[in-house]
Amino acid sequence: MNEVLLPFILTLDATLRLATPLILCAMAGLLSERSGIIDISLEGKLLSGAFAAAAVSTVTGNVYMGLGMAIVVSVAMALIHGFACITHRGNQIISGLAVNILASGLTVTIGFAAFRQGGQTPPLSADERFGPIILPFADALRDVPLIGLLYSELLSGHKLIVYIALISVPLVAWLLFKTRFGLRLRAVGEVPEAVDSAGISVTWLRYRAIILAGILCGIAGAYLSTAHGAGFVREMSAGKGYIALAAMIFGKWRPWSAMGACLLFGFLEAASSRMQGVELPLIGQTPVDLILILPYILTVVLLAGFFGRAVPPKAIGEPYVKEH
């Protein structure tokens, strides 16, 4: 039985690994957008975080220093976004786009000057990367049918950040729906006037939301370059920030649904690389390129309102002007 299930479990295992940066970025986008700030800068924060993590990790030899720097840099990018669109009421899409292009330019420019390897960082050794974490009893349970596979192969043996991503979902859900901060954050994305008239600063609330988003994107970036990969490669975020954005919309701005969408999109990616060159009945060669664009197509179909309605926070995209 295990032989039959193993390929399937391995695909799910890959799904989890591929979905990790998506989940973290989707949670980041969720916090930001729920506070009323459109966040297409997920991609740029992810990319700059990935670069910072690899660069610091290779210089210091300490992967946690890398993670810390990834968070710092990603938050700095988030603050640029915030300074433009919260403080100066600039267009949120334009400033998000600016962050993304800035990240593309900065990572290669600095990387090229610092490491002289065409914009990459040197390949990281095992010490400079996150190692797998073997969950307790994983080895003992390995031979138990089904449970052994699920626990030892699927759940155990991932990098630390995979588990952080899984924990981030209930954490964000709790923060948004069970705390006073979350209530205010959601309110500020729907009717900022009400929050303002209650004497709470709209600006500061939104800044906190995007700082949290920056932290999560920084962690996701560190995952790309120091856990999943072994070093920074130019443009290594490769649109993952945008897929995460799609997943968040697909999940209708709700944490658990967004995670579901991330897992679905991660699964599509894992399955497509597994199906490479495989002949399918009727279709012939698996159309791998087309499977990879399914996330985007599905999101458009959802936005078109064909299955359920995705309603964004009401005040999203509008700079808040305090009335006098």
Added chain:
Amino acid sequence: MSSTPPLPRWADIGLLPVLNLMIAMVVSGLVIAAIGENPFDAVAVMVKGAFFYDGSLGYTLYYTTNFIFTGLAVAVAYHAMLFNIGGEGQAYIGGLGAGLVCLALDQVMPGFVTIPLAIAAAAVFGAAWALIPAYLQAYRGSHIVITTIMFNFIAAGVMVSLLGGVLMQPGQSSPASRTFEPSSFIPFIHEILNGIGIEAARTPLNLSFVLALAACVFVWVLIWRSRFGYSLRTLGQSEPAAAYAGIPVGKTIVVTMLISGALAGMMGVNEVVGVNHRLVLNFTAGYGFTGIAVALMGRNHPVGIVLASLLFGALYQGGAELDFEFQTITREMVLLIQGLIILFSGALSYMLNPPLARLFARLSVGPRREVQA
């Protein structure tokens, strides 16, 4: 806002963009200095590389051609308060349309049939790629920014699939189509110049540049001198007002986006029919996104867009020169400058407005202040 008088028109149109550009340049210079190079040397290299070497002006204008098309695409949509960031995908699919016409007709038709049809196909395909996002924005209320982002990725996937599949040249393994017959090439400017006896270096600049300038005139007439342009701008000012005035809002959104997509699609003409002469992967190379910076800098006006396109053309061509002259600076420096320009002249464009307005209010003499009060 109410406390400060508005800026004089010349300052708003002329001074503010220049100041924003200067801030972006100063920050870029600081980055170069931080890397340990001399920013002034870098500027000198870029200016020389963009204008003074043999043939460099041709390269600069070739990039300019792309940016005029994608910049106009963003600007047309922006006047209706629509943010089309799908220029990249629309240009990609537009190029596909032009390429398909060339592949189908180049062996049986002369160039004067193929080329106009290819141009038309680029426009139609680009427009078609904008249709679904436009329709969804107009009638289903989904955000055009998100859908056009998705369509950029879908375009990329479709092109990879086509160029690695049915369109791939038989017997080759690289994802590209066969090269068209020379009869369907858009003439290069250096060929024309050499034909009339003027020495000119080989550059990718071709007659698409003239098409781009014609598109500028078309956009100016469309937006400021046509009935449709009036409804488009009214819609951009206020959707309720437009609806109240009897302007068909949905239809205007869709038609505006179709025109925008068609303009972006025509960028594919320059790349596919003018320069590459075959379909290759990623010939759009981010020019669609640069169009956003161009439109922002050019204040969404055709004249401004030509100037901004020239600036970005010079940046791209001069940036390529950085690779040769410096060991520590690459052409990606240009991306950084581009990002900073989008940040300062786009997202932070209001930052300098109040202090500048206050400065002008202080400088202006008594009578004008009374008018304000």
